[in-house]
Amino acid sequence: MIEQRATRGRCAVADRRLPAGSPVPRFSGLPYACCPLPSQRERVCGRCFAQAPAAPGCLLRCSKCRWARYCSRECQAGDWQRHKRECRTLASKGGELLRLDDAPVADLLLLGRCAWRRHDASSPDDEDAAFDALETSRPTESDRALARFATTLPGLLPPSCDAGDATRLLSQFRVNNFGVTNELLSVVGAGCYPPAALLNHSCAPNAVLYYEGSRLEVRTCRDVDAGEELCHSRAAQLRERYGFECACVRCSGGRRSDEWRQDVDAAMEAPHPSLGEADCADVAAATAAAHAVWYEAEGRCLSAALLCGDNAAALECCRALVSFLEAALAHVPAHALLALQRFTLCDLELESGDAAEARRQMEACAEAVAISYGAKSALRAAARERWEELMSGGS
Ligand SMILES: [Zn+2]
Ligand SMILES: [Zn+2]
Ligand SMILES: [Zn+2]
Incomplete structure (x- = not known):
């Protein structure tokens, strides 16, 4: 409530x-409206976001704009009511839009879809009311610029939606919308979920x-x-x-954020950057930023080590990442990011001959996944199966 x-x-x-x-x-x-990121459009169904099982090219393509892709005739037909307006835009301006970054183009398409859906609602229902009640934020210069651009794209917006309306909607998106992620936490689309x-x-x-x-x-x-x-x-x-x-409570200082910082530092076994006389909130923010840089760099080392087949280096990176996440996410032990990292660590531990540690990691992974993905999710089944294999001594 x-x-x-x-x-x-x-x-x-x-x-x-x-x-x-x-x-x-x-x-x-389901979303009020959604669209795949332009860079993902060949791999993700434009309506249900099902991912193409293999290489790009196995989804059905809209023959008019050659942009939208669907997993089935049902999805294509079911999306037409929403897609038909942007289809005109994409048919004439698709090439131009592809030269822009993912985020603004996804915002434009989502803007069009939301504006048309609201426009078409002759008698607003609960979903329209929730959409209308989205919290607003102060428009930025880039909201205004993108809104002006939107009004130049043929068919993207309903005639009743002018640059001012579009600006307001974009400023609402900024504080309300989420990137839609796939099972491995990669962002594949943008959606509006009031x-x-x-x-x-x-x-x-x-x-x-x-x-x-x-x-x-x-x-x-x-x-x-x-x-x-x-x-x-x-x-x-x-x-x-x-x-x-x-x-x-974590960011605005107090005991909990200090404890958290110490835990994270201990996990990193690295000296903390000197912060001077900043207030508590700044300390937390700077700490988080420094850790984020380390985390990203370590993640790249892990990918590189895996690519080169250097399992010893990969194991070291992966252990460090798991310790880091255990400390940083101590308040959300079932976090999907930690669960996915444990999945990788399990394989690396097993490779290095530590079957007991591999089992421990996979058990923790399966537990977390049951909470954050759900007991019936495919990832939960995979983790569970892997864990049972490990328990029975197989690999
Ligand atoms: Zn579909
Ligand atoms: Zn089309
Ligand atoms: Zn916070």
Whole structure:
């Protein structure tokens, strides 16, 4: 349910006790509108976001614009009502749009889809009302520029939607929309999910977002009491794209954020950058930034080591990454990022002859995946199967 709280504003609240791994249907569901990222359009169905099983080229292609791809005739027919407007734009301007970055083009297509859907709603339903109620933010210069560009694209926007309306919608997208990820947490599309947008951000979240194709599911990642606010972490998205400053308990200082920083430093076994007399919030922000750089670099080392077949180096990197994530995500032990890293570590530990450690990692992976992806997910089945193999002494 939704409540107004004095210190938090509008917030999503659990109306009953929810054990870890519970889906929360009130905030889950299909998007108001969505589109694959331009760079992913040959691999992802434009309607349901099913991924092409093999090489690009096995999805059906819209013969008019040659841009949109679908997994089946049903998806193609089902999407036509939404696709027919942008199809004109893509047929004439597709080549031009492909020279731009993914994010602005995805924003443009999503803008068109949302604006047309709202325009076509002769009597607004609950979903339209939730869309209208999306929180607004101050438009930026780039919102305005993109909106002006949108009005020059033939058919992209309904006639009633001018540059001002488009600017307002784009500024709403910036604070409300999510990148839609696949099972391995790569962003494959952009979507507008008004009910889930009601969840506030926290760096110590009790909920995670999981996508099944384009359908979003909000799941609790730890036990949540009735009356507790449901929050998920949008820190990376918000900080990188929008210069957002978090005011939650971890970021705004206090004991917990200090403890967290020490744990992370210990895990990294590296000296902490000198920060001087900054206030607590700045310390947390700078720490997170320095760690993010290290984390990304270590991740690249791991990929390189795996590519070269240097298993010893890969094992070292992967162990460091898992220790880092265990500390950094101590408040969300079921985090999908940590689970995926454990999956890799299991193979590397086994390769190096430590079957007991491999089993331990896969067991932790399977447990986390059951919570953040769901007990019936394909990844959970894979982790479970792998773990059973390990228990029976196979590899
Ligand atoms: Zn499909
Ligand atoms: Zn088309
Ligand atoms: Zn925070």
